[in-house]
Amino acid sequence: MLSIWKKIPEQIKRLSFLVILIVAGYLLISPLFIPPDFGKYGHFRASAVEEIASQQMNYVGHEICANCHEDVSVIKSKGYHKNVACEVCHGPAFLHAEDPGSATLEAPRGRSYCTLCHEYLPSRPTGFPQIVAISHNPMKPCITCHDPHKPEPPVTPKECSACHATIARTLSISYHIYLPCTRCHETPEKHKINPREFTPSKPSTREFCGGCHSIDAKSDKGIPRIDLATHGHRYVCWQCHYPHLPEAK
């Protein structure tokens, strides 16, 4: 052992001392600075989770509102807005729930808030009630006609376009513009009130379209015609032609 020690040149002994000092210093000092709960449940500070968990809440949740506002929540639970949480329109209510006297909530009264959801946008799912605000009773606040807690059209809409705006717009530049929707879609009356439970039908046979478009149909001369016997007989017409804009290429 001693002989090995003697073989090591003097400068290396000095250097080794320095290196050992640095490495030992790192190994001894670094644990002192590591947060004590680091690595307890994984490679992180366990108390960070408590810190994040203690964040102040702003939205209190719709269940709390019903505790005091039972009247409104009963009305709301029967209407189309039953799944729209109170805080969507009235804003975050945590402070209000803690102390209703000092923290009051607002209700949007102008037209601009309702249109966030109900303005017509082509990207919105078809069937979702939409209006074109500039032509829909301009300037009139929505709440004069619609109760936001139980919103219903003051009169049941006659026009399908009230909800099916995208289709109506497509149709407006099509030759089929003069066909009423009900010509092709048999629509139960209840569809206007319960749209998803009572759905309209679609033509299920080739002969339906053939009523106007087959070569022997008794219809206007200008209408394009085909021979049902030879023309694409494996398909119902609308599987290839988009009936709301049949001339689309």
Add this chain to the structure above:
Amino acid sequence: MEELIYHLTNILKEVSGYIYPNEIELHWGLLIVIYPYLTGLVAGAFILASLVKVFNVKELQQTYRLSLLTALSFLIIAPLPLLVHLGHPEKSFEIFLTPNKSSAMAMFGFVYAWYLMAVLLLEIWLDYRKDIIIWASSEKGIKKWIHKLVSLFSSDISERAIKFDKKAIKAITIIGIPSAFLLHGYVGFIFGSIKANPWWSSVLMPIAFLFSAMVSGIALVLLIYMVIYSWRPKGINMQCLDKMASYLFYVMIVDFSLETLDFIHRTYEAEESIKILAELVGGKLFVSLVVIQVLLGMIIPLGSIATAKLFKMPEELRKLIYFVSSILILIGIFSTRWNIVIGGQLFSKSFRGLTEYKMTIFGLEGLLVSIGIMLSPILILYVLTKILPPWEEVRNP
């Protein structure tokens, strides 16, 4: 905060196509361009020094100590841009306390410490040890004490000790080459391992980083050598210069091939991201990538060095070509880093749009701080040459 919002609002106007809203702010700016640039210079300069020891390239003997000191002065500054760009530099020590083993960045501390302590400092120390002791014995005042401290107050210059030093240097150089590869290859890995970013994510990244590092490091030492030795009494040794230029040329060929391979591979595979990357290269990166990086930084220097060698041009002309070429190469490699770091953040990860990088002049991440960081290694090198003169004539036989 207002300043940042104003800055981002201006950038918003330049956004084309669709980009995720959080991506409008470009997070790794000029400082992170400088960081791989500096480490690249370190690795390159060290590898040049290693050529002398490992492959016994006699012509380059003059540049051995100079390259080592250059590598050291740039290595000291290399972590600075990283530190300055942090949101909380005061917490940076955490990287040594609780390094996340799966994080390439966490390992930086260790790779850096290894390279600085175990390789570069050790090699310089061993190489200079005998000289330092001899200098210290004949000096006075503060310089004597600096040299004494550096030699760890040892005065052993017996033949046995010196013989050991020489052996150890060789061993360290042998460890040093893979270490230099590791240092810079690892910097490439920081980018190359980000699978979310198709501009970065590539196995070639560490290798391409490495060779471009060698190119820039050799060019830097060549430049420093030319500048310093044209003032020194001995003057520029043309053999040494030619040799460096040859090595520069060979390494550039490899680097250029790797970059071309990367380009061909990407365009041939034409993955999902190819459209946006093509838009990027043809548009916002055209000047910095096609013109500066490839044309000015690669093709022109390659062509002129080749011509200088092929037609055996006169000395003065060769010197001029080497000088201009190495400046072009240094700019070109800086541009390479820019194109990787900034370019990789200019396109959206939705592959549908591009954002803009607007450099600021003032502030920590601004141009002035960056210029300061880039120039400080030169200052350190100046100080180092005073303490540890790398000149052949002061070397003790």
Add this chain to the structure above:
Amino acid sequence: MRNNESSEKQNRRKFIQHFLFACASFIIPGIIGAQELVRKVGTWVLKNGYVPSEHHWGMGIDISKCIGCGRCVDACKKENNVPKEPFFFRTWVEQYRFLENDGVVVDSPNGGINSFKAETSEKNIIRSFFVPKLCNQCDNPPCVQVCPVGATFKTADGVILVDKEYCLGCRYCIQACPYGARFLHPETRIAEKCTFCYHRIIEGLDPACVEVCPTQARIFGDLTHKASPLVRFKRMNNLSVLKPSLNTEPKVYYANLDGEVR
């Protein structure tokens, strides 16, 4: 001749010795770090009695139900005090419009917080929809992988969180996130992202965005509880996740997602 050979052999042996020594010294930092693994993970109970390991949170998003009203974006900003400026979002809504000439137009003005405006060129749109985006709470999170210090991590319930006190602000996680879900808070200079409203879910509440979604396009729940709306959502829909090829294994599942969405 023989002498030469043996010295060469010796040299080679030396080289190998040095090399092995070098390799060993690379591994040492790893050994030091590995000590943590030895510490066993016990049962972890938060102050309010919540046990992270008993849950595994996920979210379902039904594209065909989203109306792009932006209430989720608004609620998220209000609940979590996210800066109002249009560069910082924990969640946002994108609008996709497919044009007749095969082009796709995507936008998200101010993250969709004020809903969207109809464009005049809409005649050319053949199909269109909204996509709410947020942190995907990946089971294989690239952000956690790259964080140098362990400031972002996955808890036992699968949620990815950021430790405000520990984050350096190096922004490597922002680079590593394929979904653009992270940003640097302009004031605190630390990385931020969606926490699934961790402070709410541990109290049994829904995240704010789910709470306010007027059409139930967002469904939140526990993937381990068989009788949860989320598990039903997973059973009844054709699901996809964003950028599945990156193998991040998101826990935000999309129903009726178009392949163009990324």
